[in-house]
Amino acid sequence: MALLVAENLSVGYQTQNGYLRAVEGVSFSLDAGKSLGFVGESGCGKTTLGMAVMRLMPSNGLIREGRILFDGEDLLKKTDEEMRQIRWQEIAMIFQAAMNALNPVHRVIDQITEAIHTHTPSHNKDEAYEQVRALFKFVGLPEDRMRDYPHQYSGGMKQRAIIAMALACKPKLIIADEPTTALDVIVQDQILEETKSLQREFGVSIIYISHDISVVADICHDIGVMYAGQLVEYGAREEVFDNPVHPYTKALLSSYPTLTGEKSKLMPIPGEAPNLINPPFGCRFSDRCTEARVSCRSNPPMWLEITPTHKVLCHQCRKHCGE
């Protein structure tokens, strides 16, 4: 039973220069207890997607069309008050660059218990305290640091505190937006391991947003590759990572060095991402695509199914169908 289903979601921002189409026609589905990763370069719309699910768009943001079904209910039809209750209790978020996500003038424990009290006011102080203690233990933070202020924490500690806070109300879904980008690799690895065990123990669904496909492939069951606001390839981890079909996915994978296998040349992707205020009519990747034909530029691509769980948005990938 799918926990979260997005149907043809289009989100954008009203800017001085026009309407910027940040997310266009994205559909995906996430089952309970599974994790889905979104990969793409900066500006491809993955963060906007995460914010749209939580309905945390800024004042110039607009969800133009589509549906977001959470537990069968359309989130876009909810009132502000209903959304406020869903937030954190059902869906929590871990933000990009979480260095400043904690209020500097309040103690860490107070900020976590605040979330608990807001959604479950029946909990008294001691129960909340116990909960926080358990959370700290789980994310590997020392108990005696609970009453500290955020500036007394290191970067890794802050990230763990944020994760603990996200788990405080035992949500069904956590959206993690580049949670480890600002951390060094060792801490990054630890956090990733903890995220995996988090899913095993709590059974929480995760949407993991990152520009790093290797990280996403490590912990996610399904992967969605985004480019210029569109989903260009979507499928199970093994399929997308081991058998990439879309030229962009292939290019993405080859721009990362690997420890094993033959030594191959790193291939950066030439060109720049298209302007999302006036995106090209045809395939948005066609300018930078090595396999592009004339028809790619003039016709918008359609979804092609490679396997029941692997689909790709491309004209040229017809040859891979049936493989």
Next chain:
Amino acid sequence: MTTVTTDTELSKRFHWISRLLEGWSIYKKSFLGKIGLTLLAVFALMALCSSIPPLIDPMYQPMAGVDPEIFTATGPSTRHWLGTDFMGRDILSQLLTGARIAFMVGVSAAFMSVFLGTTIGMIAGYTGKFMDTFLMRLADMIMVMPALLVLLMLAALFGQLSIWFIVFFIALFRWPGVSRVIRAQTLSLKHRPFIEAARVAGASNLRIIFRHIMPNVLPLSFLYMTFQVTSAIIIEAALAFLGFGDPGTVSWGMMLQWVWKTGHMFKAPYWLLPPGICISLITLSFYMLGRAMDEVLDPRLRKEVETD
């Protein structure tokens, strides 16, 4: 050789003009800025008008002299549009002269304090170490002192103060505020590549400061000048109000002193209200000017002028 220098000079001047026009178009959009500028224009007009002699009587000198027909405070009339003060002097002409004094005091004091503050700020920021610490400690000490009261003490020591003395001392008290901001800006510019390049090319410290840092810091200085003008005008007005201004100049503060001290403050609203309104309005208009200029300068502060 000479042609090359002339070309670069011209292109630099042209660059400045185009930036000025750009700034003006942004300024025009600001509601506050337009009102501020209008008000200032009114005051400037007043100041200019104060030089025009009255046409009532060739013997009549509205300031020092007395209207031969009136020698008490009277209300507004066709002869004296704002009435007369307790000695029969025309209030409107006093007001106009006050505008002139206000501009004079404000602009001179502001200019001096900004000049001092910018120079000291640049030197402190660029030189660093001992000089920096020393100058900033000095600035701190001066900032803590209430300017008005120190001037009061000086009045006690030296007797009557002349207007230029007042202007000079106001500048002496206001430069720390400017220097702090300029110093901060200098610090952020100090490590930019074009400064490094100039240093490597062998430019002396002085040259770097005045040739490279100053153009980038100047817009900020101008912005602060508007705030300095208001505080200078207020300090002078307060000093005059208390009776320690230059007795030879008729500033708005002086006018208020006369109303107060001669006990007319309850009896003559036409005398009490105009000077105070003028001081408050000119302060308001300079403030609006400053706010609008802030909008113009903010994004441009990040752009650098790479000369040479």
Next chain:
Amino acid sequence: MSRMVDPNLTPEDAALLIKEFGLDQPLWMQYLYYLKNFFTGHFGFSFHYGQPVVQIIGDRLPNTILLFTTSIILSALVGIFLGKIASWHKGEKTDTYLTLGALITHTAFLPWLALIMIWVFAYKLGWFPITGMISVEIWLDPKAGLWIKALDVLYHMTLPLTTLFLIHFGSYLLIMRSSMLDTLKEDYILTGRAKGLPEKVIRDHHAAPNAALPVVTSVGLSLAFSINGGALTETVFTWPGIGRELVFSVSHNDYPLAQASFLLIAIVVLLSNLVVDILYAYLDPRIRY
């Protein structure tokens, strides 16, 4: 040093005085005497009052502190509160009115505003007394209790307090408003929204405490300006404080009194700065720990 002698005395008396105070001694000796006197609290005699200066300024100091501290605290608190509201309704009528009101009151000329206040509320309407801090009858009455005396002071304090308040709250409002607008862009505010906190909690519990910090700094920075205003207010309202004493003594060439008043004011400013610094450290945990 001849300034230490009241110019109104006859030459013989002046000569006597000079001998008495050792003013005919060499300059460096006089300076040493001066230092000794300074640290032992001998500030000389006021020419005008004929009393020891210490006594006079000791009398006046509490009055100034009362008026000064109350006005600063009041204008800071109200400024912060209104600035918060203005920022929350940015662009709407409430914001426009508040900002405009702050701008207009802040740029008004203090002595003139004081005169207007007296003219309207004391003279024309007769609601408040025109001068002074106390009604002498009440204080001379042996039966009058502490409450009555306190209320009397409050009654006299209303107009000067209001004047000082009007002049100062504007700047705090404007600073708080822009500080709030900056703070609302911070990441932790987004976290608060994501946590599902009500808007009011985000505004008052998360944004405002952070936004108020620059206002506290600004109070400290503008203390010199506030003291100027305090002295002017005291003079116009004839509130018997040190500021007024300073102005008074300078215009009467009462040099010892002027000097002592000035020194005391300088000390008050420095101490106030210290208090503000300590307050800031208390409010911002990043400094405390």
